[in-house]
Amino acid sequence: MAITIKDVAKLAGTSTATVSKVMNGSYSISEATANKVKQAMEELDYHPNAVARMFAKQSTKTVIFLATIEKNSGYSNPQLFEMICGLEQALSNKKYALLIKNISPDETPDYVENAMQCRICDGFVIHASVISKRLDSLFFEHEIPHIVIGTPNFKSHFCWIDIDNRLAGEMAITHLFRKGYQRPAYIGGKEDDNISNHRLEGIISVFEKHSVNFDERLIKRGESEPDNGYNSTLEILGKYNCVDSIICANNYITYGCVQALIERKVNIPGDIGVITFDDYPFSKVLRPQISVVDIDVFDVGVQAGKYILHKIKKPNTYVQSYITVPVLIERESTNKRETRLRKI
Amino acid sequence: MAITIKDVAKLAGTSTATVSKVMNGSYSISEATANKVKQAMEELDYHPNAVARMFAKQSTKTVIFLATIEKNSGYSNPQLFEMICGLEQALSNKKYALLIKNISPDETPDYVENAMQCRICDGFVIHASVISKRLDSLFFEHEIPHIVIGTPNFKSHFCWIDIDNRLAGEMAITHLFRKGYQRPAYIGGKEDDNISNHRLEGIISVFEKHSVNFDERLIKRGESEPDNGYNSTLEILGKYNCVDSIICANNYITYGCVQALIERKVNIPGDIGVITFDDYPFSKVLRPQISVVDIDVFDVGVQAGKYILHKIKKPNTYVQSYITVPVLIERESTNKRETRLRKI
């Protein structure tokens, strides 16, 4: 059997309560006894039993992260893991443990309810892809410390944190204008792709601010695949030779777009500027390198971690949303060398 | 306060011991009392306190995964997360929890020692990037259940599991030969890149089996970046027009290689066949699509999970290595339409 608090107490000639107080840094202990105890711990190479501690304190110092993570998630959703990295950092800093659990949306409420009743963790960080109305009611009734990463697409009481894709769209178009481009086109994912939608909304809002309409014919939608980028670009080149820049909703579309431009010997950034979102995986590798509005997904994880810890400490605070800001990474693909004097 | 075992016992008119036995499926309980107890649990909506259970049983049902995971790991090392996905699945299946902890190689031994002494987990899965000789001694002395993912590059007592990159190399070259290619070149990462080295070893071994030498001039090494692939390919095209195929050590090199071939209007797969390793991230997207020898990294995680659980149950079993097998994914880039009758 391992060394316990009793052994330490015996060797130090004190009670176990005193040892406990020394471990937990109570001020009501004289330096002399504290030293005796510390020495005894040292001598015996004592390590307090973590589970016994959790048990006595009724707290686990553990946060569970819930999302659907299955075969291929590592490849198909690196951002999820980038968030996890940030989350781990924030929790680890405060001596909290991070437990990862794969789950489907319908299992989540039962799992959460059970986990709370079994007191398996102190709180939850939940990816928006596994939330549901049932989960919302559960949280609302039981006041379970949680934070959702991603925006719920229904009315709810969740605390959530997300990326501001509208703002990212605004930043992309603003950058193009600043660089002297005047007639951008947009190639997005399918109509039901919310990320593409929000980015587009941001773009349109900037046009509106200047009281200009974004010509709808210059908005293309399709699969988030290189083929869509390729075909849409050819279409744009064929029909609208006024276009001087293309905003691609994501890296996959960008890849096809750039292929098409190179094939048609269209100069980037001279003839057409290209900008996209998220610095992954093609934007760095393509030639020319592509300017992007990037989002610090790691930081989203960090913020989620900080928030859940805060919530665990002070369950009565309530923030519904909390947002991280995109960053522009300027590269060759938008480096138009023309005069910037014209106004749109 | 939540419902406890006492409440259940009282309602069922039994002792807490009986309730415990019912929960744990002891056969020495009559069906009648078992039913009474189950009904009482139902009625009270009883959920046993997980921490109390761990405490009484002196087991945590938790495995800790240790690796260096920091900002950008999600992007730069998706395979790591793919493994984690597999690991989670294997553990979850057996009701074990997976705890993720970021750590550096020098912190690992202290962390592990402390975690074991505090009985924070039942075992460890450790990425080879954070192992050390000190850790090896620690494990050897204390017999801590563990498994390392990746091959230790020093003599050790670790249990480890890895991918067989030599075999992957053999499979790549064998595929080329089978398709009728006769003069392959190899573009690898830098000399100290073990993955590239092992893949090359496998290739060479197949040549040796046929008592043929692999012409050293056709082996290029450099950064694992598109630029290296591009430049090496141009060099090969310029100097050695006998070459009819290229084996790229990874996707980044492949990307540059294919760019160069397309630029020089070399037909893939007609003039030159291309094959690489790991189906990520470019092999699927490039045109033509690239044949790869892929490795099921998810499965590596699953195997690691199964192994660590086994080890926790039966600590005296010992397996030093345990390997998952690569899979050939045949695509356009090696589809030479020539006769296959010639021999090398």
Next chain:
DNA sequence: TTGAAAGCGCTAACAT
């Protein structure tokens, strides 16, 4: 088949 009771190792309220 069931129950009494002694842990599991630590914390915290209360007493001194």
Next chain:
DNA sequence: ATGTTAGCGCTTTCAA
């Protein structure tokens, strides 16, 4: 400032 002691909720041995 320190010690006593009663938990925390469940498991398990041993006796009935």
